[in-house]
Amino acid sequence: SMVSHQSYATRRAFLRQIGLGAGAMSAVALLAACGAQPAAPSSTSAASTSAPAAQAPTAAAAPTTAAAVAAPTTAAAAAPTAAPQATTAPAAAASGGKRGAAGTLKMLLWQGPTVLNPHLALGTKDSIAARMVLEPLIVADSAGTYSPVLAAEVPSSSNGGLAADLKSVTYKLKQGVKWADGQPFTADDVVFTWQFVMNKETAATTIGTYQAIDQVTSVDPTTVKITFKDPNPGWYVPFSGNNGMVLPKHALQDFVGTKAKDAPWNQKPVGTGPYKVDQFASGDLVVYSINDNYREPDKPAFNRVEAKGGGDATSAARAVLQTGDYDYAWNLQVEWPVLQGIAQGGKGDLVLGDGGGVEQVYFNLSDPNKDVNGEKSHFGTPHPAFADVKVRQALSMAFDRDTVAKQLYGDTGVATANVLTTPTNLRSTTNLVQFDVNKANQILDEAGWVKGSDGIRAKGGYAMKFTFQTSINSLRQKEQAVIKQSLQKIGVDVTLKSVDAGVFFGLDNNPDNISHFYADLEMFTSTFSSPNASSFLKRWYSGNPAKDIPQKSNGWSGANYSRWQSDDFNKLYEDALKQTDAQKLMDEFKQLNDMVVGQAVTVGLVDRKIVDAKAKSLQGPKLTPFDVLSWNVADWTRST
Helix, strand or coil: CECCCCECCECCCCCCCCCCCCCCCCCCCCEECCCCCCCCCCCCCCCCCCCCCCCCCCCCCCCCCCCCCCCCCHHHHCCCEECCCCCCCCCCCHHHHCCCCCCEEEEECCCCCCCCCHHHCCCHHHHHHHHCCCCCCEEECCCCEEEECCECCCCCCCCCCECCCCCEEEEEECCCCECCCCCECCHHHHHHHHHHHHCHHHCCCCHHHHCCEEEEEEEECCEEEEEECCCCCCCCCCCEHHHHCCCCHHHHCCCCHHHHHHCHHHCCCCCCCCEEEEEEECCCEEEEEECCCCCCCCCCCCCEEEEECCCCHHHHHHHHHCCCCCCEECCCCCCHHHHHHHHHHCCEEEEEEEEEEEEEEEECCECCCCCECCECCCCCCECCCCCCHHHHHHHHHHCCHHHHHHHHHHHHEEECCCCCCCCHHHCCCCCCCCCCHHHHHHHHHHCCCEECCCCCEEECCEECEEEEEEECCHHHHHHHHHHHHHHHCCCCEEEEEEECHHHHCCCCCCCCCCCCCCCCEEEEEECCCCCCCHHHHHHHCCCCHHHHCCCHHHCCCCCCCCCCCCHHHHHHHHHHHHCCCHHHHHHHHHHHHHHHHHCCCEEEEEEEEEEEEEECCEECCCCCCCCCHHHHHHHCEECC
């Protein structure tokens, strides 16, 4: 759904959309995790893989079915489509195309940004804030078609950028680009970004995105070559979208490794994008002004941007759709009947899109109540109940997904047990989980979990009394209530725990975040940041438990929240990272989904759409599942 968290000293993970190798961790990052974006694609809609959900351009005042997004073609798994190069001048800004003529843009990111270095990001909210300032080399639209950003063109076999064996890719960079402080942007900055992220002590949350890389070299100031350890079908994942933002070497070269979290730049970044940061109050407000060195002279249209944190999704929706106090609101995870009513306020329009990520429930396979040297949920301590796959399967079978989807999401979500749904060509059709309370009871009976006089099942002195945590959000609390009621029918007692979103997706020094996972069950959404699903699926990989599983020794920076270890999953995942046959790669991604869902390590509830809102006068937001909403903020204007 990222994802998101970890203290600066070691953050993890869409989340994470993840939230994410050959894309390794893109989705996790941000992980999307942040409960990241709302609702996901309908069964006919398409694709996205991590980062902002596939969003159709603006929708009308009342939500309409989002336009179907074309999933990347089969060939895209090995070589994504490049968008045609623009032959006209940039889209005109407001007020006749004059830079800064549109005044102030007021954005409401009710989960307030806490750090502005995207490679230390704690959630999608942080990436949105950073993306106002920083840029990747390339970006993909909702159909998986790539366009250059800092790159001069999208590499391909025809232009000589992509090696035939998929072991290297060479980017030509745009010339004359400057950082906001006037320093030139060069290939050295790209090399440095890779070095910054890959330094273990940096504890970058995006590290998985770059792990397939063997070397990044500067051929000349405007040419950079990326060499991979193995043939890489996801060669386009590093340096693309929100996990691919390039950092300035001159500003951060003295803040790598353990010093990374201490860089003043993290609070006031210098970038190549349309804006620069004037003020930043963590968790509260970011104020931007125009980057005078931005390469497009007629952009951006707004001379000031205010990104405000605080509140909740419902109040954010009202602030745009009813009162008109804000121009844009992100992540409107609001139950459908309420959102429908708010949308009638007349001040704004809903912005819907496919690829919002899957709201999913994670089972903790470690014991959240056993202390190991001051650490709970240590991967070496099996969960008293969830170590048994039959127990997990029974609980998953009792989740009433249809009620959650129909009553709480309406047109903005579809019931699913899958965790991988985007792009649509990666969506498994294997029916692994069916809602069946009677069958769930039977499985638990056969597994020796007996109901006591209080109706709660127990075995060996351990009672099925579980803690189920998620972030504070009225929609999520209603989802929790539905699941609690369902589990009661099979003899499971559930204590519901709601954690402030800033904490749940926040720093690693708080035991209530998703990385610590000091609960039995937890729920959040992870988005998909790349058309290649390897980064998203990395959250169930445990090839190196000391690195891949969140724990005290690695600063809670791993992405494998459930602490699941499967040799079969690891082997297939490693093969997918090197798979150059596009059809086989898609089949392997589906098989990996089926392993996770079939063994009830993590199970989906609702495949969500992205649901944002904009003022009627605001023009230009065009969301993609493979980057955050601010990816094209330079093109936003205000109509008169």
